[in-house]
Amino acid sequence: MAEYMAQGKQPEVLFWVGCAGSFDDRAKKITKAFVKLLHNAKVDFAVLGTEEGCTGDPAKRAGNEFLFQMQAMMNIEVLNGYEVKKIVTACPHCFNTIKNEYPGLGGNYEVMHHTQFLKSLLDEGRLKVEGGKFKGKKITFHDPCYLGRANNEYEAPRDLLRKLEVELTEMKRCKSRGLCCGAGGAQMFKEPEPGKKDVNIERTEEALGTNAKIIAAGCPFCNTMMTDGVKNFEKEGEVAVMDVAEMIANAQDL
Amino acid sequence: MAYITKILFLIALVLGVGYFTYNIRKVISRIKLGQEVDTSDHKKQRWSNVVRIALGQSKMVVRPIAGLLHIVVYVGFIIINIEVLEIIIDGLFGTHRVLSFLGPVYDVLIGSFEILALLVLLGVIFFWTRRNIQKIKRFWAREMTSWPKNDANIILYFEMVLMILFLVMNAADLALQRGVAAGTFTSETASHYIQVGSYPVSQFIAFLFQGMSEGTLIVIERSAWWLHILGILVFLNYLYFSKHLHIILAFPNVYFGKVVPKGKFKNLDSVTNEVKLMMDPSADPYAAPPEGAETPAKFGASDVMDLSRIQLLNAYTCTECGRCTSECPANITGKKLSPRKIMMDTRDRLEEVGKNMEANGGEFKDDGKQLLDDYILREELWACTTCNACVEACPVSIDPLSIIMDMRQYLVMEQSAAPNELNVTMTNIENNSAPWPFNQMDRLNWKNEN
Numbered sequence: 001m002a003e004y005m006a007q008g009k010q011p012e013v014l015f016w017v018g019c020a021g022s023f024d025d026r027a028k029k030i031t032k033a034f035v036k037l038l039h040n041a042k043v044d045f046a047v048l049g050t051e052e053g054c055t056g057d058p059a060k061r062a063g064n065e066f067l068f069q070m071q072a073m074m075n076i077e078v079l080n081g082y083e084v085k086k087i088v089t090a091c092p093h094c095f096n097t098i099k100n101e102y103p104g105l106g107g108n109y110e111v112m113h114h115t116q117f118l119k120s121l122l123d124e125g126r127l128k129v130e131g132g133k134f135k136g137k138k139i140t141f142h143d144p145c146y147l148g149r150a151n152n153e154y155e156a157p158r159d160l161l162r163k164l165e166v167e168l169t170e171m172k173r174c175k176s177r178g179l180c181c182g183a184g185g186a187q188m189f190k191e192p193e194p195g196k197k198d199v200n201i202e203r204t205e206e207a208l209g210t211n212a213k214i215i216a217a218g219c220p221f222c223n224t225m226m227t228d229g230v231k232n233f234e235k236e237g238e239v240a241v242m243d244v245a246e247m248i249a250n251a252q253d254l
Numbered sequence: 255m256a257y258i259t260k261i262l263f264l265i266a267l268v269l270g271v272g273y274f275t276y277n278i279r280k281v282i283s284r285i286k287l288g289q290e291v292d293t294s295d296h297k298k299q300r301w302s303n304v305v306r307i308a309l310g311q312s313k314m315v316v317r318p319i320a321g322l323l324h325i326v327v328y329v330g331f332i333i334i335n336i337e338v339l340e341i342i343i344d345g346l347f348g349t350h351r352v353l354s355f356l357g358p359v360y361d362v363l364i365g366s367f368e369i370l371a372l373l374v375l376l377g378v379i380f381f382w383t384r385r386n387i388q389k390i391k392r393f394w395a396r397e398m399t400s401w402p403k404n405d406a407n408i409i410l411y412f413e414m415v416l417m418i419l420f421l422v423m424n425a426a427d428l429a430l431q432r433g434v435a436a437g438t439f440t441s442e443t444a445s446h447y448i449q450v451g452s453y454p455v456s457q458f459i460a461f462l463f464q465g466m467s468e469g470t471l472i473v474i475e476r477s478a479w480w481l482h483i484l485g486i487l488v489f490l491n492y493l494y495f496s497k498h499l500h501i502i503l504a505f506p507n508v509y510f511g512k513v514v515p516k517g518k519f520k521n522l523d524s525v526t527n528e529v530k531l532m533m534d535p536s537a538d539p540y541a542a543p544p545e546g547a548e549t550p551a552k553f554g555a556s557d558v559m560d561l562s563r564i565q566l567l568n569a570y571t572c573t574e575c576g577r578c579t580s581e582c583p584a585n586i587t588g589k590k591l592s593p594r595k596i597m598m599d600t601r602d603r604l605e606e607v608g609k610n611m612e613a614n615g616g617e618f619k620d621d622g623k624q625l626l627d628d629y630i631l632r633e634e635l636w637a638c639t640t641c642n643a644c645v646e647a648c649p650v651s652i653d654p655l656s657i658i659m660d661m662r663q664y665l666v667m668e669q670s671a672a673p674n675e676l677n678v679t680m681t682n683i684e685n686n687s688a689p690w691p692f693n694q695m696d697r698l699n700w701k702n703e704n
């Protein structure tokens with residue numbers, strides 16, 4: 001982004017990579033796949049790089065409003081400094097926080113989840129989504145809480161999957177009644193409370209029950225949780241957990 | 255004699271309505287113990303929510319069987335209560351079926367009341383079966399201790415009895431009408447029972463009364479009439495003690511329900527001020543707070559007074575249906591957390607605080623208890639994934655998650671009592687601007703990796 005600024009230009013969109021997308025090995029693959037799609041669709045985009053900081057979502061949901069607002073204010077200062085107007089992110093938690101909680105602190109941007117952005121590229125004819133190797137494959141989509149229930153977006157990822165000509169099969173608990181993967185509310189970073197089983201196991205069980213070959217996800221944290229779940233059932237040889245962006249990039253052998 | 259019954263009726267009515275009003279005012283004053291919130295926004299959406307969710311019960315039908323039956327019972331119960339209007343007029347003025355001058359309209363009214371009464375009766379029996387025979391899981395959870403279970407059944411029995419009384423009253427009336435028309439009943443009292451109304455349901459019970467004397471029939475009809483109206487007044491007063499309060503509070507509660515995206519949690523203004531101060535290089539952090547500045551607020555909630563009025567209204571509105579809990583990922587996987595319990599605990603504690611204040615002349619006397627720990631356990635609070643499934647599931651727009659969040663805020667910001675792993679996470683965010691111990695300077699490394 002700093003480079004754009006130096007040249008006095010504004011990119012079409014700022015790609016907010018997020019902490020998982022920047023540091024987590026699995027999530028970095030999603031970041032790279034999404035970047036390939038952006039290049040492919042000739043989207044003029046920038047990233048903040050080392051100027052990006054955690055949005056504060058885990059701090060806020062853990063109850064640390066101070067830390068959240070500190071993070072938010074720092075990020076807003078950077079974003080406003082660059083006069084950013086439009087943001088896309090592959091993480092529903094970043095998406096939700098920037099879209100819903102930053103405006104009250106002075107950060108007003110148009111924020112899109114990457115599946116929404118890809119869908120708009122598709123509608124504009126800038127991105128080609130074709131079945132390729134996924135054609136006819138049985139796939140189930142796990143709704144991220146912070147995209148679905150939190151922000152009422154259920155269709156953008158499904159539209160993309162349909163474009164991939166997959167056989168989309170729904171779990172019983174889907175869309176507004178979708179079951180959480182167990183990562184939200186800062187659960188990702190702590191051990192679960194005592195109980196009968198872990199949430200991600202419950203959810204993976206349900207996903208495996210559809211006999212889907214791929215569990216499609218739209219969130220790096222869901223991705224981790226479901227991948228762990230699949231490993232727990234020793235099904236990693238048969239069932240893959242993939243981000244929607246990875247699938248599109250993969251279908252085109254990008 | 256007629257004089258005395260009129261007075262008795264008036265007394266019953268005044269007592270019934272009076273005690274009810276007294277208790278409702280108590281509810282309102284208890285809700286007012288909570289923090290004020292500005293709800294002047296989104297007026298249009300709020301009203302449309304009331305129409306869709308409260309009146310239209312759009313969330314109930316997510317579970318079609320229970321939902322549709324609930325609508326039957328609800329619509330039936332409300333409409334049949336138009337009949338109460340007539341009963342009150344009759345009772346006060348000693349008339350009999352005063353609205354019968356409506357002619358054919360009256361026939362239709364009474365006819366539809368009867369059909370609805372039958373449907374309500376069937377619905378209620380079905381509900382009773384689901385709770386007690388089928389033992390649907392959400393009605394037998396940990397927080398469903400003996401009182402909540404009894405409460406649910408008492409409501410069902412009330413409704414059954416009221417509907418049966420209504421039908422018996424009509425059947426006896428019909429038998430009397432027939433007798434008068436046939437010229438067998440000739441007394442002065444019987445002559446009140448002129449032929450009015452249509453009785454599509456009670457005509458099938460009327461055979462029970464065949465051959466009964468005029469006097470017996472009048473006693474049956476009058477008893478059913480009195481028991482019906484007294485029953486309604488008692489039921490009205492039962493509401494305050496019961497989860498059935500939702501039949502009234504659901505409407506304001508839905509109006510005040512969350513109108514912004516579910517993922518949007520409120521930002522604490524008190525924190526914003528402090529953070530701004532900290533980030534403003536020109537501000538002197540050691541400067542004394544300006545004259546008249548508010549004392550720093552307590553962050554988060556540890557007791558009911560720290561919650562908002564909406565959250566307290568939520569607690570009184572909760573129907574204890576458990577739809578939230580049955581969709582809660584934490585609860586499904588055996589954790590202690592149950593969003594329904596959060597609401598029930600809040601109501602119980604609020605009642606306790608209210609009674610405490612009443613006993614101490616309006617002042618709250620510290621009772622060494624609070625909502626946190628004495629009702630809601632930390633273990634419950636930390637099990638929440640903030641997934642919003644409970645909020646989505648609630649048919650009356652209750653937000654249990656907001657209470658969980660407020661209490662977490664108290665734990666973290668007032669007590670530094672987060673689970674250890676979360677403290678590590680937060681320290682990481684503070685130091686490296688990421689929840690993991692990575693170097694901020696490595697943020698863009700992915701770009702050059704393959």
Ligand code: SF4
Nearest residue numbers: 582638639641642644
């Ligand atoms: S938000 Fe928390 S309490 Fe509500 S359903 Fe999800 S995990 Fe359960």
Ligand code: SF4
Nearest residue numbers: 572573575576578648
């Ligand atoms: S909070 Fe809502 S869903 Fe949960 S028990 Fe109460 S009324 Fe039912």
